[in-house]
Amino acid sequence: MQAAVLVEQALALIANDAPVDHVAERIHDATEAPDQTGVDGAKVRDALELVERPDAGEQEIAQARGLLLAAVGGRLASAPTAGPAVGTETGTSVVLDEFRPARGIRNGGDIALLVLGVAAMGSGLFLARRWRPPHTIRELEHRAVGKGDPR
Known part of the structure; x- marks a missing residue:
C-alpha cells in the first residue's frame, strides 16, 4: 500500500479521536510501506515518535497531525488533481477536526x-x-x- 494513503488514514483517525495505539499503528505502517512516493519519511517518523510517547496527550497528537500533513506536502492522496471531482474523488483535501459545540450555559x-x-x-x-x-x-x-x- 502507498505510504501517502496510510498517512491520510492516520490523519482521519486523529480527526475522529481514535485511540492513540490505532493512530500509531497506521503511522508505523506508513513508515514501512514499500511505496514512499510523495511522502517525507523523516516527518512521518517524527510524528510516530510523538504519538508513541507514554505521556502523549492532545498537544502531541496535534503536533503529529501537523507533521503528517507536512509529510505529504499539505495535499492528501485522495484530493482530485485538476478540474471537478469525478468518480470516487471526494473533491476535498481537508481533514477537519471534530465539531464539539459547547454544552450548558456558557455566556x-x-x-x-x-x-x-x-x-x-x-x-x-x-x-x-x-x-x-x-x-x-x-x-x-x-x-x-x-x-x-x-x-
Missing part, C-alpha cells in the same frame, strides 16, 4: 435566551388561564341535555 447570550424562553412560557400560561372560556365543555353538554336536547 450571557445563553442566559438571555433561557430567561426569554421562561418568560414566554409564563406569559402563555397566564394568557391561557386569563382568556379561557367561562364555561367548560362538560357544563355546556349538561345544560344542553337538561333543556331537552335528544342526546
Whole structure:
C-alpha cells in the first residue's frame, strides 16, 4: 500500500479521536510501506515518535497531525488533481477536526435566551388561564341535555 494513503488514514483517525495505539499503528505502517512516493519519511517518523510517547496527550497528537500533513506536502492522496471531482474523488483535501459545540450555559447570550424562553412560557400560561372560556365543555353538554336536547 502507498505510504501517502496510510498517512491520510492516520490523519482521519486523529480527526475522529481514535485511540492513540490505532493512530500509531497506521503511522508505523506508513513508515514501512514499500511505496514512499510523495511522502517525507523523516516527518512521518517524527510524528510516530510523538504519538508513541507514554505521556502523549492532545498537544502531541496535534503536533503529529501537523507533521503528517507536512509529510505529504499539505495535499492528501485522495484530493482530485485538476478540474471537478469525478468518480470516487471526494473533491476535498481537508481533514477537519471534530465539531464539539459547547454544552450548558456558557455566556450571557445563553442566559438571555433561557430567561426569554421562561418568560414566554409564563406569559402563555397566564394568557391561557386569563382568556379561557367561562364555561367548560362538560357544563355546556349538561345544560344542553337538561333543556331537552335528544342526546
